[in-house]
Amino acid sequence: MSNPASISASPSPLRIAMLTHSINPRGGVVHSMQLSENLQDAGHTVTLFAPDPQQKGLFRQPRCGFTAIPGAGNTASVVEMVRQRIDDYVQYFSHADAPRYDLYHAQDSISANALATLTERGVIPGFVRTVHHLDQFDDPQLHAWQERGFRQASRLLCVSKLWKDKLRDEYGVVADVVNNGVDLHRYQPLASTRDATLAQELGLSGSPIFLAVGGVEPRKNTCGIVQGFLRLRRAYPNAQLVIAGGASLLDHRNYQQEFNQLLSRNQLTPGIGEPVIVLGQVADADMPSLFRCADALVFPSLKEGFGLAVLEAMASGLPTIVSRIAPFTEYLKGGSCAWVDPEDPASIASGMAHACDSAISPQLREAGADICKQFSWAQSAHRHLSIYRAYLAQSKEISYA
Secondary structure, three states: OOHHHHHHHHOOOOOEEEOOOOOOOOOHHHHHHHHHHHHHHHOOEEEEEEOOOOOOOOOOOOOOOEEEEEEEEEEEEEEHHHHHHHHHHHHHHHHOOOOOOEEEOOOHHHHHHHHHHHHHOOOOOOOOOOOOOOOOOHHHHHHHHHHHHHHHHEEEEOOOOHHHHHHHHHHHHOOOOOOOOOOOOOOOOOHEEEEEEHHHHHHHOOEEEEEEEEOOOOOOOOOHHHHHHHHHHHOOOOEEEEEOOOOOOOOOOHHHHHHHHHHHHHOOOOOOOOEEEEEEEEOOHHHHHHHOOEEEEOOOOOOOOOOHHHHHHHOOOOOOEEEOOHHHHOOHHHHHHHHEEEOHHHHHHHHHHOOOOOHHHHHHHHHHHHOOOOOHHHHHHHHHHHHHHHHHHHHHHHOOO
């Protein structure tokens, strides 16, 4: 009988199903795609799956297989949407003609619940699950799905020590940490011709220009960012704030209303060329240029799994303003960023001013570039493969017992 070490060294390629919850470029979805591409580059056959009931297509074409999961597009609530997407996944993989894989990897609660059901029914032998972060849900059904999604996994992963510790201390489950990476070919400080045209299209004529990535959401602390920006404008009246992204499955309407009221009270109307520009989802091809159009990334999140945008900004040559909380404190050391208290708008404003100080920003750029060298998707894929091999070897030994 082979042991896990010998199987880990085996060159035999794996057939891997990588499941995520959305076609939009959220952090977990980007992680899923980048990991899938690098596993494919390493000689394995990877198919990325995502629900796509409206047939919009993935936010960009991956270097691996992709299968869109069809289903009903209109649902009455978030709970019904989640239920529908779980059922859509279960229906797809239960079909007699559905392809079979050596390994199934869920990157979110929706796909994990589908794989848990398929495991219970004997359709698949088990699955690997990555926890990026956990949400607080008022609805008991959403909470139950979230917990089932990681408790039923055969092997559990997470992207930071913060969430490894939370899963152990609060839920009594063990997870392996597998870091994110950053694509240094895609994100780099070297300017392109698109940079200038994008800046013109967005009306970016102010100074300094701050970029916030993640849309208008509570955990992204968007209102806190605006409050800090308002304080900063007392010293930098021509400053601009660009808020990009935010295609979420969760309902943030109440928070977005609070955000709009905050702008209105301060006589700010968001729009192209205005002090505050809210873009929503940005074309994937434009994201590297958007980073380079800014003078700094402002990212004082209240909760994160890892914070991929921080590495992408650093790789693009941007100083970053980051919350002094885990997981950021795990991989950002010393003077690599402007540290702030995310609960204090004055601290955020001070961090924004610090990051744009001409005497400080070159040091932040250099430190950020050094940090990015420590994270690659190829290394992440290699670590995943080691875990996959050990898991499959253990599963085989159990089945022979």
